[in-house]
Amino acid sequence: MTEISRRKFVGLSASVLAASRVPSFAQAAAADQRPVGFAAVGLGTISGIFTRACSTSQTAKITGLVTGHPDTNGKQFAERCNVPDSSVYTYETFDHIRDNKEIEAVYIGLPNSMHCEYTIRAAQAGKHVLCEKPMAISSAECKRMIDACKSANVKLMIAYRIHYDPVHLQAQELIRSGAIGQIEAFEGGYGFNAGPNQWRLNRKLAGGGALVDVGIYPMNEARWLTGEEPVSFTAIPTTRDRTSGRFAEVEQTLDFTIKFPSGIVGTFGCSYGADMPGFLRIHGDRGSLQLSPAFDYTGAHLTSIGGRQRIDVPPQGESGFQFKLEAEHFANCVRTNTDPKTPGEEGLKDLVALEAIYKAAGTPMA
Numbered sequence: 001m002t003e004i005s006r007r008k009f010v011g012l013s014a015s016v017l018a019a020s021r022v023p024s025f026a027q028a029a030a031a032d033q034r035p036v037g038f039a040a041v042g043l044g045t046i047s048g049i050f051t052r053a054c055s056t057s058q059t060a061k062i063t064g065l066v067t068g069h070p071d072t073n074g075k076q077f078a079e080r081c082n083v084p085d086s087s088v089y090t091y092e093t094f095d096h097i098r099d100n101k102e103i104e105a106v107y108i109g110l111p112n113s114m115h116c117e118y119t120i121r122a123a124q125a126g127k128h129v130l131c132e133k134p135m136a137i138s139s140a141e142c143k144r145m146i147d148a149c150k151s152a153n154v155k156l157m158i159a160y161r162i163h164y165d166p167v168h169l170q171a172q173e174l175i176r177s178g179a180i181g182q183i184e185a186f187e188g189g190y191g192f193n194a195g196p197n198q199w200r201l202n203r204k205l206a207g208g209g210a211l212v213d214v215g216i217y218p219m220n221e222a223r224w225l226t227g228e229e230p231v232s233f234t235a236i237p238t239t240r241d242r243t244s245g246r247f248a249e250v251e252q253t254l255d256f257t258i259k260f261p262s263g264i265v266g267t268f269g270c271s272y273g274a275d276m277p278g279f280l281r282i283h284g285d286r287g288s289l290q291l292s293p294a295f296d297y298t299g300a301h302l303t304s305i306g307g308r309q310r311i312d313v314p315p316q317g318e319s320g321f322q323f324k325l326e327a328e329h330f331a332n333c334v335r336t337n338t339d340p341k342t343p344g345e346e347g348l349k350d351l352v353a354l355e356a357i358y359k360a361a362g363t364p365m366a
């Protein structure tokens with residue numbers, strides 16, 4: 001029995017990290033060395049984490065802010081991020097970022113239904129776009145976002161932080177190396193007990209319920225690890241809480257299966273009712289891998305279940321480090337004029353699958 005553990009992982013993950021961060025020698029020589037300046041758009045929870053992550057980076061920096069509350073939230077963020085008042089914008093003055101040379105890119109941390117509008121406006125202002133997941137609330141919106149960024153000749157990346165996490169990258173490498181043989185099936189889930197009165201429970205703003213917010217994680221990772229696009233779908237939505245009014249517009253819980261052309265099947269669950277830690281199991285014909293926890297901001301832990309190899313890849317990094325890695329990857333793409341690993345097309349493929357899952361559930365999106 002062989003063992004992949006902490007010592008071996010350090011060597012392997014260093015190469016995995018290096019591949020995600022470092023441009024080629026020629027690219028590095030030609031690249032502008034200044035950090036890429038980002039304007040955070042929508043100053044809620046995720047922008048708080050993103051801006052803190054950038055504060056420890058040498059290559060990604062917050063140089064602008066966009067908020068509906070410039071005198072309160074805007075001021076607090078500006079002080080912490082060292083952004084001058086003149087670089088704090090509202091949704092009404094957003095388009096003036098065009099004239100701010102310190103802002104080269106935007107990070108969109110708005111409710112899902114606003115991603116499309118602000119991506120297109122940012123592109124038209126000549127700024128690169130790093131947009132949170134889900135990319136939008138329909139595949140049609142995703143296509144418009146991709147087209148707008150292409151016509152403006154700016155880069156578009158979707159913030160799939162998991163694709164930049166060294167433990168998840170290690171899972172990908174192990175699968176590619178044949179450690180569990182041929183993949184047969186996935187199981188996974190993610191959920192939390194959603195509090196009332198938030199945009200996530202408003203269909204117009206969110207586009208859907210637990211599926212678009214948390215069910216997307218195991219589904220996206222199965223797509224990523226197989227490199228295939230699902231072709232058939234089943235889904236069962238359910239709402240147990242019929243009294244609080246939280247789930248008048250979106251589903252509380254959804255169980256779904258996706259089947260890939262090769263025959264690999266993924267069976268997943270997601271919920272806004274259950275406090276369900278994220279997990280993913282990847283079953284191969286020569287063993288299984290488990291990521292548990294899988295999808296939190298830190299702490300992803302990869303282990304084997306059965307099989308010939310004992311694998312134990314411990315959690316890496318402090319909270320927020322995935323956001324720093326994704327920001328730095330995008331900054332590197334901007335400086336070296338290379339394509340992001342998680343471009344708009346990746347977000348579009350998820351939306352196509354999410355629409356098909358909702359269709360199977362009998363509940364359309366948005």
Ligand code: NAD
Nearest residue numbers: 042043044045046047109110111112132133134159161199
């Ligand atoms: P949030 O509610 O904490 O923040 C949303 C921000 O948008 C707030 O600053 C709010 O003022 C602003 N906003 C502007 N117009 C609004 C409107 N009409 N209604 C409500 N808010 C409005 O939300 P969040 O958790 O930061 O999520 C923002 C985005 O980030 C979502 O797309 C979400 O899916 C994504 N997200 C990603 C991760 C991740 O791990 N990658 C985690 C959480 C959220």
